[in-house]
Amino acid sequence: MVDPKETINIENVVASTGIGQELDLQSVAMDLEGADYDPEQFPGLVYRTQEPKSAALIFRSGKIVCTGAKSTDDVHESLRIVFDKLRDLNIQVDEDPEIVVQNIVTSADLGRNLNLNAIAIGLGLENIEYEPEQFPGLVYRLDDPDVVALLFGSGKLVITGGKQPEDAEEAVDRIVSRLEELGLLDG
Amino acid sequence: RLRKWQERIRTKDAGERNLQFALSEIDRMASALGVPRSVREVASVIYRRALNEDLIRGRSIEGVATSCLYAACRQEGIPRSLEEVSDVSRVDQKEIGRTYRYVAQELSLKMEPVDPKQYVPRFASDLNLSEEVQSKANEIIDETAEKGLLSGKSPTGYAAAAIYAASLLCNEKKTQREVADVAQVTEVTIRNRYQEQIEAIGVR
DNA sequence: GCTTTAAAAAGTAACAT
């Protein structure tokens, strides 16, 4: 039917950056609308952006983690908003802070059902974990792109751990060819 | 000299005591679960291997011991669910599951997915169901699994639904609640698995 | 190791209706 690569959809992008300045989270929490800060529970201050939708974790060191965005462009847009909000509070923020993508979560569809039992036994000696009593997905750790895939009986999958969108495409190709050469694609 | 000597004896004694504790725990839990002595021996062997491979560092002896017993039951073809095992352990289910996956991975235990049929004799016996019902349940499991219905489903819920369906087909009806209780799954799970299994084999 | 954030997959569970 369709090339599984065409079904790939980015669901979440995690990135880190920093404003190059230490922060007094207590005062930021006071002035920033919608900020959640509970140092007893977690050292970071949580700030959510609406458009693009994301959550930023702001730390005392000035380092920031952005998660929830649907693309790397959205990560940049969300962080631009966060930077400007901090500047509105008279906080010095570096000109163009380096933003590093740490993880990209994608979903895809192989287009046919999978016999996870057969795959677990067939690829049993590889980096596979399938414990349906604990989780319905089969965990497949790849070496070449260094990502982890969760395969489901429906043929849908989740790929996480990648740093570039291409990692997911490569992973899907490798998974499909691996299952094909072992005759495990539907059976 | 003497101090070093005593220290060695101390650690050796401590290690020996820990091993004894682990083995006695395996024995206690195995008895509580009603599994044969052969399973305890397999569990002990796995535990000693884990000990030799230094897998216990950073983990509780109880957790590793329980995980070894869980793995041993599966290897011997008489699985106990994580919930059943956690019922006789002081370690919680989540920790047992995590430790089991870690130990199985590190020791390269070639664990195959649990076959739901392996739960049929015990569950059916607990429900006082006939041999006929058991055969029917096994038949349902094989037939529906072959059609791909098993992927991703928990073995206990799958077995429970097949037993429930078989009890109806053989006129030895048990309620969903009764079957759910022995399998330790919810009625909702039995209902869902039962519906798709029946649909797959066709009502008769 | 834990804590928090986000998101998907599919199964199971708890609690409400």
Add this chain to the structure above:
DNA sequence: ATGTTACTTTACAAAGC
């Protein structure tokens, strides 16, 4: 009996316990 919400798994950064 059905519906809603929530938790299971994967990856990752941050600071601190």
